[in-house]
Amino acid sequence: MKKLLTIVLVVVALSSCSGQNKIKTAQQLGQQHAIEILDNEITGRQLVMRLLEIRAIEHQLRQEGNQQAADAYIESFTTFIQSNNQQLASIIFDTDSIAQE
Numbered sequence: 001m002k003k004l005l006t007i008v009l010v011v012v013a014l015s016s017c018s019g020q021n022k023i024k025t026a027q028q029l030g031q032q033h034a035i036e037i038l039d040n041e042i043t044g045r046q047l048v049m050r051l052l053e054i055r056a057i058e059h060q061l062r063q064e065g066n067q068q069a070a071d072a073y074i075e076s077f078t079t080f081i082q083s084n085n086q087q088l089a090s091i092i093f094d095t096d097s098i099a100q101e
Helices: 002-015 019-039 044-063 067-084 086-093 095-100
Strands: none
Touching: 019 044, 019 067, 044 067, 067 086
């Protein structure tokens, strides 16, 4: 229940922003969520749950018509993980198979 409340609060906070500020806030939030994953030692199950929360935030933003904010959120999250922990990035994003295609 706590996680659902967090998702709702994040989306409400982003919804209250306007235009460019919403995109910048989404980018900062995506990076913050990536930092939280990298800074905490989490188990495989915790990682999966956290990634589901991140996708839920992206989905909710898209449902509310905030496509650019959703794109900024996910891109910032992805870029930060890939730039700071290539091993984790290859697990999460399967970059090894992407690079081979």
